[in-house]
Amino acid sequence: MLEIKNLSVESKKHINLLNDISFSLQYGESIGLTGQSGAGKTTLIKAVMGILGKTCRVKEGDILLDGLGLAALSSSQRRDLCGTTLGYIPQNPMTAFDRRIKIGKQIIETFRLRLRLSKEEAYHLAVEKLQMVNLVDTSRVMESYPLQLSGGMLQRVSMAILLGLKPKYILADEPTSALDEDNRDMILDLLMNQMNDSGILMISHDVFALESLCEMILVMERGRIIEGGPMEKLLLLPKQEWTKKFSAANIKLDRRKWEWMEY
Numbered sequence: 001m002l003e004i005k006n007l008s009v010e011s012k013k014h015i016n017l018l019n020d021i022s023f024s025l026q027y028g029e030s031i032g033l034t035g036q037s038g039a040g041k042t043t044l045i046k047a048v049m050g051i052l053g054k055t056c057r058v059k060e061g062d063i064l065l066d067g068l069g070l071a072a073l074s075s076s077q078r079r080d081l082c083g084t085t086l087g088y089i090p091q092n093p094m095t096a097f098d099r100r101i102k103i104g105k106q107i108i109e110t111f112r113l114r115l116r117l118s119k120e121e122a123y124h125l126a127v128e129k130l131q132m133v134n135l136v137d138t139s140r141v142m143e144s145y146p147l148q149l150s151g152g153m154l155q156r157v158s159m160a161i162l163l164g165l166k167p168k169y170i171l172a173d174e175p176t177s178a179l180d181e182d183n184r185d186m187i188l189d190l191l192m193n194q195m196n197d198s199g200i201l202m203i204s205h206d207v208f209a210l211e212s213l214c215e216m217i218l219v220m221e222r223g224r225i226i227e228g229g230p231m232e233k234l235l236l237l238p239k240q241e242w243t244k245k246f247s248a249a250n251i252k253l254d255r256r257k258w259e260w261m262e263y
């Protein structure tokens with residue numbers, strides 16, 4: 001179980017970015033995070049991954065992974081968890097890749113390092129997983145540099161890596177934001193299949209994605225969780241102002257076409 005206990009994060013200038021966040025994610029469960037832009041959703045996922053950077057820090061609280069406190073780990077122990085224990089799909093997939101190295105090499109090296117595979121085994125796994133995310137022209141994709149691929153293609157490459165690594169917990173920051181409807185549905189199906197082997201925390205503004213994948217949705221505002229529940233309840237009985245606007249904007253739309261609208 002991934003437990004977030006009374007977590008507060010502040011910036012270097014002592015501005016609170018997260019305030020007293022508590023919830024837990026069970027293995028086999030999927031939780032959605034939504035809310036206003038700047039509410040702190042990405043900061044929360046970065047705090048769990050241990051990649052907040054130098055401009056902010058955990059001020060209070062604990063993050064426990066199967067009972068193990070992450071704050072007590074060294075940076076190399078923390079790094080070892082990334083990939084096979086904690087899998088991350090960043091909001092901007094370009095940040096996940098080294099621009100100077102071809103995509104194929106980056107996937108193969110990740111699989112070799114994290115799964116201790118031979119070069120040949122890693123290559124075959126890369127081809128298999130790229131095909132699973134509908135990147136069927138695998139040679140072209142693997143021979144490309146990150147800047148030669150679209151944001152949507154890079155999002156699917158991130159997903160292919162995740163599928164290969166099979167992490168225990170998946171932290172996905174808007175994993176379908178750059179995708180068309182067919183590819184979005186395909187990624188959601190793959191994440192749903194992965195739920196047998198992982199707990200999933202997914203940030204999204206897409207009502208359809210949240211409703212199809214997540215049993216529980218948490219709404220964030222100004223660094224706090226302000227409301228939570230299944231999507232149907234949030235849409236039909238919203239309590240907070242933000243959720244009421246979100247519901248009003250989405251409930252009128254056809255269910256298949258629900259999508260994010262900025263207020």
Ligand SMILES: Nc1ncnc2c1ncn2[C@@H]1O[C@H](COP(=O)(O)OP(=O)(O)OP(=O)(O)O)[C@@H](O)[C@H]1O
Nearest residue numbers: 011017036037038039040041042043044053055056
């Ligand atoms: N490293 C940082 N140092 C200082 N402030 C930061 C840092 N990272 C994020 N912030 C601030 O923290 C707040 C929360 O940002 P965050 O990216 O977590 O929001 P979000 O809910 O993910 O937004 P969006 O939906 O637009 O991605 C914002 O006001 C942002 O400017």
